[in-house]
Amino acid sequence: MSDLAQTHQDHGLEALASTLDRFAFPKKFAVELCADCNLACSMCHHPDMKRPKGVMPFPLWQKCADEIAAVAPHTECWFSFCGEPLLEPELLVQCLQYGRSVGLQSLNINTNGMLLTPELDQAILDSGAHLIVFGIDGFSKESFEANRVGADRDVVYGNVERLLATRDRQRSDLAIQVQFIVMDDNAHEVDEYTAFWLARNAVVKVRRQLSWGGQRDAGYDTTDVNRIPCPWAITMMHVFWDGRVPRCPGDTEGDEGVGNVWQHSVAELWGRLGAYRDLHLERRFDELPERCHTCTDWMTGAAERLRPAREVPVEPTFQRLELTRK
């Protein structure tokens, strides 16, 4: 890396680090509605995931939503973490409606878009969701389907174009983003992709690849990079479908879990993660668990966003940090 590129990268990371602090409650709360997925994406840990796959019982979400609404209703709630939420469309809509009914102010969906239907478009538009993010990592059929393994490029593009058109026709407040994870084999398509989606009134998000706690080689050399506290660990709490809370999003099997939201409150479990956050914020990186030594995800907390010329609904996000992973 050139000295100039190095300086830019360090400034970007330090700017992100300057937004991090000792937060009393998670800024973001990721809910694994179901642990199954209909795809096997090249950049994702999910195809190798070993833990049991199930579906979150609705009362578990109700318990979390009630607490979040009482303590910090602006918390960004994200469906989903590991797994595809549109595999459980009725539960997803039920959870969104409940979240809205108790006053949650940031209800967000993260999906691969394959299973969207016209009926589900309308249910989501009517549910009270604030933002939906589609993981679409390619413009050509060839590069999209090489990375989004099991998906059909034309189906996903058609689904998202239809939802955008319906959203605009109905003047709905649903914010819609398409997310492009830049990899070696698709980087040349970013400009074409961006022009296509901006013309259809989607916000385009371009982000780096994740290592998922070091499980995937994201291709970054961290030797010359000034490390910052991990934005995921500092801002975000995750809950598996069965209520278990992993240490961080890199802990996809829950090997370093801190408890279960069936038995404990969100606040209590967030408190248990505090010692790790302190190590990050005090930059005592050597003392972090082994996983943090091979993980490069602390470098990938920020993303570039491009907005269409036309005014479109704005998503309610914490300090505009972009922390969706899929």
Ligand code: SF4
């Ligand atoms: S990135 Fe999302 S859609 Fe792709 S395999 Fe992982 S969980 Fe499934």
Ligand code: SF4
């Ligand atoms: S750097 Fe550490 S805390 Fe952050 S995602 Fe990776 S393993 Fe988790």
